[in-house]
Amino acid sequence: MLAEPEIAPPDAAPLTEAEMRAAVAARDGGFDGRFVYAVRSTGVYCRPSCPSRAARPENLSFHAGSAEAEAAGFRPCRRCRPDEPALSVQQAEKITRACRLIEAAETPPSLDALARAASLSPFHFHRIFKAVTGVTPRAYAQAHRAARAADSLAEGRTVTESVYAAGYGAPSRFYAGGAERLGMSPSAYRKGGAGERIFFATDACALGLVLVAATVRGVCAILLGDDADALRHDLTARFPKAAIVAGDADFAATVAEVVRLVAAPGGTFDLPLDIGGTAFQQRVWQALRRIPVGTTATYAEIARAIGEPAAVRAVAMACGANALAVAIPCHRVVRSDGALSGYRWGTERKTALLAREGVKR
Secondary structure, eight states: OOOOTTSOOTTOOOOOHHHHHHHHHHTOGGGBTTBEEEETTTTEEEOTTOOSOOOOGGGEEEESSHHHHHHTTOEEOTTTOTTSOOHHHHHHHHHHHHHHHHHHOSSOOOHHHHHHHTTSOHHHHHHHHHHHHSSOHHHHHHHHHHHHHHHHHHTTOOHHHHHHHTTOSSHHHHHHHHHHHHSSOHHHHHTTSTTOEEEEEEEEETTEEEEEEEETTEEEEEEEESOHHHHHHHHHHHSTTSEEEEOOTTHHHHHHHHHHHHHSTTSOOOSOBOOOSOHHHHHHHHHHHTSOTTOOEEHHHHHHHTTOTTOHHHHHHHHHHOOBTTTSOGGGEEOTTSOOOOOTTOHHHHHHHHHHTTOOO
16 A cells, blocks of 8 residues: 555655745645644744644744654644644544444444544544545445455355345345446356456566556556566455466567556557556546656645545555556656655656656656
């Protein structure tokens, strides 16, 4: 999973005072957790995102964290509470607990019940849940229920048994969207995805090794790495029910096209893609493909581009779930401060891909 954009990676370069002053002036929550600032005239210290009235620049000092600020004699601000977990962290914890409640329930809990458990109003809870996960509580519950049915089918139970065990009131409710959720008919899924074949091959590329996989609809995976066995394991973990077979001589042309793309990520890629993913992930991935070659975009900019400005974390998670390296250019997404965030195939490869597109770091 991709690192959350608000959290600096362990090797993040130290911020300059000018960068910290700019973050405070913009009340940029993306810097929360990287430093705190103190106000000499009031004796308090705050998060960069604190909404309190701006202090005079000459009264500011900057500290690595709460312990350092308190050692210097400052006390925590009562408004932004910099000595407590960040609001984003608190919200994520509440939504995580709500997800566990949904997963453990025999029938999906109501919105009111979930909101009460999180000590939030239904409206506020619904908004935060969607911002964190990228989907509504109802959609999350539906997806989990479908997954339970899928697991039951995979264990060999009948469709009817699986449908009722997953909490559907009637088989018709599952069949109404079952094929869409499973990617095939329930009966085909129960047989292990009969008829779904994925061809693959591994080859050397400019960034180590690349595994290319494709269905009859198009390329479904481009995975980067250094170990062929690890790449194959990644592929089978992503598509556990498909028949995965080695590509033939004709498939070599597809692999060669991908190898050329890795070497020159700014070039065109005309092969069809079998993207898959949730509706939200597909919106994010399509936005990534619209980022111009040689430029970058922030997670927040992608969130705004898809009309979900609060879904920054969900965008980051969608980037991390991308199985089509370079073809869906998640390497062009950076943190709000311009620093590189996590990359599924390593930040060194991300740096190299951007350099090949002419982006200077």
